[in-house]
Amino acid sequence: MMQSDRMNEAAAPDAAAASAQPPLIRARGIAKSFSGNAVLHSVDLDLHAGEVVGLLGENGAGKSTLMHILSGGLQPDMGTIEMEGEPVRFGSVAEGIAAGVSFVHQELSVIGALSVAENLHLGRMAKTGAGLVDFRLMQEASRALLERVGAGHIDPRQEAGLLRAGEQQLIEIAKAAGRKPRLLILDEPTSSLTPHEVGGFFSYVREARAAGAAIIFITHRLEEAMSLCDRVVVLRNGAIVSERRPAETNRQQLIADMTGKPAIYEHRPRSVRGGEIALSLRGVSDDRLLEGIDLDIRKGEIFGMFGLVGAGRTELLDLIHGVHRHKAGTMTLFGKELSLRDPSQAVRAGIALVPEGRKTAGILPQHSVRDNAAISSLRRFARGVFSDRAGDAGRVERHRHSLGIRMASDRQAISTLSGGNQQKVIFARALMADPRLLLLDEPTHGVDVGAKSDLYEIVTREADKGLTVIVASSEVPEILALCDRVAILSKGRLAGVLERAEMTEDRILTMAFKEH
Amino acid sequence: MQAGLTFVRGLGRHREASVFAMLAAVAIYLSFASDYFLEPRNLLNVGRQASVVAIVALGQALVIIARGIDLSVGSVIGLSAVVAAVLMRDTGSEAIGLTAGLLTGLACGLVNGVLYTRFRINPFIATLGTLSIARGIALLMTGGIPVPFGGFAEFVGAGRIFDIPVSFLLMIVLAVVVHLFASRTVIGREIYAIGDNPKASRLAGVNLRAIRLFVFAFCGLLAGLGGLILAGNLASADPNLGMGYELDVIAAVILGGTALSGGRGSILGVVIGALLMALLNNAFVLLGISAYWQVVTKGLVIIFAVGLDGLQRGGDDD
Numbered sequence: 001m002m003q004s005d006r007m008n009e010a011a012a013p014d015a016a017a018a019s020a021q022p023p024l025i026r027a028r029g030i031a032k033s034f035s036g037n038a039v040l041h042s043v044d045l046d047l048h049a050g051e052v053v054g055l056l057g058e059n060g061a062g063k064s065t066l067m068h069i070l071s072g073g074l075q076p077d078m079g080t081i082e083m084e085g086e087p088v089r090f091g092s093v094a095e096g097i098a099a100g101v102s103f104v105h106q107e108l109s110v111i112g113a114l115s116v117a118e119n120l121h122l123g124r125m126a127k128t129g130a131g132l133v134d135f136r137l138m139q140e141a142s143r144a145l146l147e148r149v150g151a152g153h154i155d156p157r158q159e160a161g162l163l164r165a166g167e168q169q170l171i172e173i174a175k176a177a178g179r180k181p182r183l184l185i186l187d188e189p190t191s192s193l194t195p196h197e198v199g200g201f202f203s204y205v206r207e208a209r210a211a212g213a214a215i216i217f218i219t220h221r222l223e224e225a226m227s228l229c230d231r232v233v234v235l236r237n238g239a240i241v242s243e244r245r246p247a248e249t250n251r252q253q254l255i256a257d258m259t260g261k262p263a264i265y266e267h268r269p270r271s272v273r274g275g276e277i278a279l280s281l282r283g284v285s286d287d288r289l290l291e292g293i294d295l296d297i298r299k300g301e302i303f304g305m306f307g308l309v310g311a312g313r314t315e316l317l318d319l320i321h322g323v324h325r326h327k328a329g330t331m332t333l334f335g336k337e338l339s340l341r342d343p344s345q346a347v348r349a350g351i352a353l354v355p356e357g358r359k360t361a362g363i364l365p366q367h368s369v370r371d372n373a374a375i376s377s378l379r380r381f382a383r384g385v386f387s388d389r390a391g392d393a394g395r396v397e398r399h400r401h402s403l404g405i406r407m408a409s410d411r412q413a414i415s416t417l418s419g420g421n422q423q424k425v426i427f428a429r430a431l432m433a434d435p436r437l438l439l440l441d442e443p444t445h446g447v448d449v450g451a452k453s454d455l456y457e458i459v460t461r462e463a464d465k466g467l468t469v470i471v472a473s474s475e476v477p478e479i480l481a482l483c484d485r486v487a488i489l490s491k492g493r494l495a496g497v498l499e500r501a502e503m504t505e506d507r508i509l510t511m512a513f514k515e516h
Numbered sequence: 517m518q519a520g521l522t523f524v525r526g527l528g529r530h531r532e533a534s535v536f537a538m539l540a541a542v543a544i545y546l547s548f549a550s551d552y553f554l555e556p557r558n559l560l561n562v563g564r565q566a567s568v569v570a571i572v573a574l575g576q577a578l579v580i581i582a583r584g585i586d587l588s589v590g591s592v593i594g595l596s597a598v599v600a601a602v603l604m605r606d607t608g609s610e611a612i613g614l615t616a617g618l619l620t621g622l623a624c625g626l627v628n629g630v631l632y633t634r635f636r637i638n639p640f641i642a643t644l645g646t647l648s649i650a651r652g653i654a655l656l657m658t659g660g661i662p663v664p665f666g667g668f669a670e671f672v673g674a675g676r677i678f679d680i681p682v683s684f685l686l687m688i689v690l691a692v693v694v695h696l697f698a699s700r701t702v703i704g705r706e707i708y709a710i711g712d713n714p715k716a717s718r719l720a721g722v723n724l725r726a727i728r729l730f731v732f733a734f735c736g737l738l739a740g741l742g743g744l745i746l747a748g749n750l751a752s753a754d755p756n757l758g759m760g761y762e763l764d765v766i767a768a769v770i771l772g773g774t775a776l777s778g779g780r781g782s783i784l785g786v787v788i789g790a791l792l793m794a795l796l797n798n799a800f801v802l803l804g805i806s807a808y809w810q811v812v813t814k815g816l817v818i819i820f821a822v823g824l825d826g827l828q829r830g831g832d833d834d
Binding site for chain 1: 700701702703704705706708709712713715716717718719720721722723724725726779780
């Protein structure tokens with residue numbers, strides 16, 4: 001094992017001192033199989049007090065399994081774990097927590113009906129002398145905790161369910177912080193945070209490190225791993241393939257470690273032929289956020305839509321897809337005015353959507369891959385009232401090849417596929433509806449680098465064939481890699497449209513932060 | 517205990533097979549416990565008793581697969597029968613009476629559907645309301661006194677073709693039709709999809725409101741049909757007809773392997789579930805056990821069936 005080097009961190013103990021004592025956690029030969037499939041092969045990992053370790057890997061690489069084993073949620077088939085030189089075995093998550101291991105999961109577990117303070121103190125609520133819940137004490141403690149993770153603006157008395165996903169994520173982190181963990185495991189904590197919130201969260205992580213905690217930071221965002229971590233560990237197919245210091249590596253190398261594939265964020269130059277306008281918006285508003293949006297999107301164009309959380313990206317896609325009705329202005333698709341009251345009308349008009357939130361808005365979890373892919377095109381291929389089941393099989397088979405969906409059979413439940421493959425099935429669903437306009441809302445959220453690169457290729461290929469694509473994304477690298485032009489939204493209004501030649505990360509972000 | 521749980525979960529994976537096994541177990545037990553059980557007359561009677569529950573359960577199954585529930589079916593049975601009988605008496609036309617009975621069921625279903633889709637009232641509450649309203653109207657129309665009923669409905673409710681009850685044959689035909697509808701048509705597949713994930717289905721282009729309205733209307737129509745058969749069988753439309761039927765119907769659906777959480781369920785299972793309910797009723801009569809125990813057992817069966825559903829899903833909700 002390579003020792004980490006933390007020369008730049010004055011607050012952290014120096015490397016020599018760290019190596020003198022046993023590490024906080026020493027895992028040796030950890031192996032785990034599920035029903036005969038080996039997920040982890042003999043993983044060795046040392047974690048020292050006062051270090052932040054980035055854990056990278058594609059979906060299915062074994063990151064979650066390894067973290068569940070470290071935190072007591074799973075038992076290894078083989079291998080040992082030592083904590084400060086003493087062998088430990090956590091029989092349950094509760095035992096892990098008692099020993100100081102806290103795991104903040106990617107899925108939010110905030111209880112919406114309770115207040116923020118109650119969420120933060122769940123299972124250990126303070127009581128008054130009379131045995132009642134001491135709300136005042138809990139609120140004060142909550143304020144301090146929220147402040148620490150950079151969420152001081154959240155009122156502890158507020159109902160947690162009313163908060164944005166990013167704010168709920170911060171509550172999860174504050175909950176873990178309240179347990180004063182010695183090992184803190186964070187699984188994609190920043191996926192729904194705004195850049196400002198990420199800053200606050202980073203300072204908390206640095207503070208916890210200075211206080212002597214070991215932190216494992218799982219992320220798909222390489223920039224974050226590079227800027228926050230002392231050491232970056234890459235897991236591939238259940239084994240650790242590299243351990244690097246951020247100062248001595250770069251994105252390309254890390255992506256190669258994770259996938260063995262070349263860099264994916266390189267834009268492939270393409271030209272949009274012909275000037276036919278596919279979608280035109282004039283003065284489009286809803287009665288909540290969006291105001292006076294004017295846009296013209298050309299046929300065959302990959303058109304980006306960027307904005308901070310709350311800028312109105314999803315809301316605008318919702319209007320174009322008929323989820324909500326626009327209250328003012330006109331929308332025309334290939335010269336024909338759209339007046340949509342329901343997404344079913346949008347799909348019939350040739351507008352398909354790959355929604356944000358694969359689990360909540362994308363998959364039909366109990367349905368097979370085939371049924372998931374076919375649901376948008378049932379009516380298109382129907383024979384009278386009957387659906388064309390036999391034909392579905394052939395169409396799904398073709399898309400399985402053209403999209404590279406990895407599965408044993410199209411009769412298997414979609415929930416058994418990896419996240420990236422599930423997303424490809426949702427793409428297949430949209431393409432099978434034969435759209436003239438494809439809307440993508442955060443199309444690569446939570447998918448691994450390999451699947452991401454596949455999805456970019458698919459989008460470019462379809463656009464080359466003449467499909468018009470709108471990509472709403474909160475990731476600037478994604479916009480830069482994919483889009484021919486980008487519209488930037490800020491607080492419900494159009495802050496501007498950038499041509500390919502003008503698109504840089506700086507300009508996009510500056511426009512996104514523009515106030516009205 | 518652990519082994520027991522594993523066994524029950526295993527059953528849960530093959531719900532049609534498990535409800536069929538229960539059906540077989542009760543049947544085998546009864547064939548030993550009662551000399552009369554295997555008499556064709558008795559078996560055909562069980563088939564007749566199962567038919568109304570099964571027919572209404574076909575509609576209820578689609579509602580539950582779409583992640584709804586219709587508690588009003590028992591009252592709709594009563595109201596449809598009363599409307600049919602009163603109109604038949606007053607107009608002297610059997611056709612008008614029967615048509616009006618079916619349309620009453622359809623109208624009740626549409627009201628449930630509109631309350632759910634337009635006014636966004638939770639179907640549990642909306643249909644609890646119509647349960648009370650429909651029963652009240654049936655009582656108001658008749659002053660609480662049963663109305664004589666007969667003719668074609670009596671043939672369907674009490675008649676036989678080659679010794680087999682007409683209502684049982686009708687149930688088989690309807691079950692085949694609904695099975696094909698649910699598994700082969702576009703609307704059928706969309707019903708399963710919206711039950712599995714309504715939001716995703718809507719975004720994928722399924723007209724959520726239209727499908728929801730459809731399943732409630734269809735369920736109401738079948739409840740109306742059930743009312744005509746039941747009243748025909750008794751040659752009388754009692755305003756209290758069908759009281760408590762929602763329990764039998766929902767029990768049959770859930771016993772047959774339909775998930776209360778939506779998206780899953782089979783029509784074959786529903787029919788077997790209804791047969792099992794009827795067989796249990798028959799058992800109490802044959803074994804001479806107090807009818808009050810029958811009421812208790814119905815409750816136990818429904819809890820058992822829903823418990824199976826919960827165990828099958830394991831810790832998904834926790």
